[in-house]
Amino acid sequence: MIKTVTTTPYSDQKPGTSGLRKKVPHFQQKNYAENFIQSIFDSLEDFEGKLLVIGGDGRYFNREVIQIAIKMAAANGFGRVMVGQGGITSTPAASHLIRKHGAFGGIILSASHNPGGPTEDFGIKYNIGNGGPAPEKITDAIYARTKVIDSYKISDADDINLDQVGLTELDGMQVEIVDPVADYAELMETLFDFDAIRQHIAGGFRIAFDAMSAVTGPYAKEIIERRLGAPEGSVRNFIPLPDFGHHHPDPNLVHAKHLYDEMMGPNAPDFGAASDGDGDRNLIIGKGIFVTPSDSVAMLAANAHLAPGYASGLSGIARSMPTSGAADRVAEKLGIGIYETPTGWKFFGNLLDEGLATICGEESAGTGSNHVREKDGLWAVLLWLNILAVRKESVKDIVTKHWAAFGRNYYSRHDYEEVDSDAANGLMDNLRNQLSSLPGKSFGDLKVQAADDFAYLDPVDQSVSKNQGIRILFEGGSRVVFRLSGTGTSGATLRVYIERYEPDASRHDLETQSALADLIAVADEIAGIKVRTGRSEPSVIT
Structure with missing residues (x-):
């Protein structure tokens, strides 16, 4: 049964560059999450009967808010909701689900690279039908609604079993629990030369991927070990944990120092990488060399033609303003457009939709392409692996040759x-x-x-x-x-x-x-x- 609940506004629900983020106890306040979710729905039009994707990175309070969002979606008139099994869906995979299945939009529960746990961070953001983060006109409307909201609608049905793949019904709305990895892995196989990477690994090329006890663990385990044949143990910390194993799931040189130290050591693997809490960021380290995110964007763009999905070339490159100008020099040499945007992946959406840019990147370890409308950590790792498999050179050689050519x-x-x-x-x-x-x-x-x-x-x-x-x-x-x-x-x-x-x-x-x-x-x-x-x-x- 649908019920309408009276509520009062909170004054602090202004979305930032990646949605609304607060500490878990803040979100646990009475009606706090409900107010924000209802404000999202109240700011949208013509979604009755349509599909909503709900994704989460598995952090603490993820399952509870997924249940709330499902019941509120039913009460507000959505016809169908798609949720990753166990409440787990990486942010790029959620973007792909929205795009592949023609969803009206999606709610993603994540605080990205921020720590998780009972007193740590939580977040909610809305993604539009192209799979990308809501533009400012929508987030501004959501914020305006949060300041005056006086009620929300929710079903009083029992919770959905998030762990059982399949279809069920909740107050007339279909709820589909899906394998969160399958569609994404299939997409990656269309973009990259898995045969070449598989052969390179079979020849002794060693990989160390740290999923940081976060959402990319199941994705990397399936793709890197099962589909590409890397030895078991190549993917580490692959079980997503609500508190990320008491670690900070930010793939930088501070929070992934153990990986950096290993890659600088005497028996280092050939390639080291990590991804963050919700799977949209990446860390790339070669044997004896760290690749800055800004350099990685430029080097991926310069070599993207080596991967089947980008063999026809790039239409353009986009980078956030604080990201270094390394990509600009690649764009100039390739004779393609370069776009400098504010920080925030949402600013790349129009460029990607209009075919003006193919590859985008941010200095904060976010890299992606037109395959989805979010940055994608595992995508960047796989493109690096494709380039390494084709060029048959070390990361260090590729980096130093790039600097010699471009500065x-x-x-x-x-x-x-x-x-x-x-x-x-x-x-x-x-x-x-x-x-x-x-x-x-x-x-x-x-x-x-x-x-x-x-x-x-x-x-x-x-x-x-x-x-x-x-x-x-x-x-x-x-x-x-x-x-x-x-x-x-x-x-x-x-x-x-x-x-x-x-x-x-x-x-x-x-x-x-x-x-x-x-x-x-x-x-x-x-x-x-x-x-x-x-x-x-x-x-x-x-």
């Missing part, structure tokens, strides 16, 4: 996490006040060429997104970017991106932080990071 973009991101929000906003306001006076100023050997607060004009729908990050551009191609992240759940995270372009191959073997030392010092001098945040060093350097 090297020394690049690093410094994160100052859980900074006092007032202090962080004050720092950004102070930077904005300096923008007009910075051009022409010199700081040692560095001369400011331009400074702005990045704004993006979408070439497809002409929408404008302002205040997307402070850019300070120096003569010769170096730059520093400052922005506040929208993916945390407490305080503010200040991200500082530092980049130097080096065309001289004889200077491509410098240590990254040393190569960027003068820019790091200038960033602090201009922004007053230490003084304003009280931090003597970043929380995380990647």
